[in-house]
Amino acid sequence: MPASRLTFRDRPSDLDFVLKVPLGFTEMELAGQGCGIGLAAGFDRLLELSSPGVDAEILVVGRANLGAGTVRDQFAALCPECAITLLSIGPAYVGGLHKNHPAILATGLHKRGEKELVMSFVALEDGGRFVIAQALCTRELEPKRMKRLEECIYSLELVRHKGPTAKLDDNGGTYEIEIIEKEAPVPEDESEVFKRKVMQAREEAIARAGPLIAEDRFDEAALAVLSADDSGQGRAALSDLFAQALREQVRKDGKGKPGTPRALELYKRALQHRLSTYPDPHTQEEADRYSSGMDEDRAEIAEILGYRPESQT
DSSP: OOEEEEEEOSOGGGOOEEEEEETTOEEOOOTTOSSGGGGOTTOEEEEEEEOTTOSEEEEEEEESOOOSSOHHHHHHHHHHHTTOEEEEEEEEEEEOSSEEEEEEEEEEEEEETTEEEEEEEEEEEETTEEEEEEEEEETTTHHHHHHHHHHHHTTOEESSOOOOOSOSOSSSOOOOOEEOOOOOOOOOOHHHHHHHHHHHHHHHHHHHHHHHHHTTOHHHHHHHHHHHOOSHHHHHHHHHHHHHHHHHHHHHHOTTSOOOHHHHHHHHHHHHHHHTTSOOOSSHHHHHHHHHHHHHHHHHHHHHHTSOGGGGO
16 A cells, blocks of 8 residues: 655645555545544544545544643543543654654544444644544554554644644653755656656546446546556556455455355456556566466455355356
């Protein structure tokens, strides 16, 4: 799940910021918006990110005043109100592009119906303003998703900082914004510029393709992505979109049951686009290696469905 850094402007309280966004995630109203820190009163929603077919979300909220006490105290006080079971909490720095903000990092748990959600948080104060970023996913997705989601919220960086005015916690430490001095960039060659343009076009196409798949407009989704990037990376990303949709469909249908027509079509397309990432082999060693990789891919996608449809025909 690659990520790219984006700037989000025109946010309340002059809280424009930079954040890494996971591939396939788009700015949208979250299905579980009343969840975790989203339940806190008095905050403006600065950003809501999600991806079709994936129980993983990023939420950024802010308010104009921190309140009395340390950043740690203020965040911890919100947890009972937001039905968050706090697991760990402590000071750190976030950002990493132009500056590093002192912040409180925390982890916790939250129940959404029968689902147990794993959560990570960034809480920071700047010029009296209070900002919190939340990443969440289901317990089942935690091993594959949470590390990258945390990488995204840990990249949070205000565009126009004012500097801390409150203590981060009561450990006696002093924390200030660190400005990153960067050397003048080396001019990129044409191939690097082209790669960056293709990556941006691919990410934009993937953002458009997700909703198309949700509407069963499968051919349009494939055309959108492959028109932007017909390379192995584009095909792999397209396969991942169909696999995500298949995972959601199986969750609705019940794993272990015979696949519905929609599930079987999603399976077929996820597998087709995954296998199309392999080039034609030129040596026996390449042929053996590609064959082994294809077998692993078939097993991975079949595991989502719960069986191999090919073996039952």
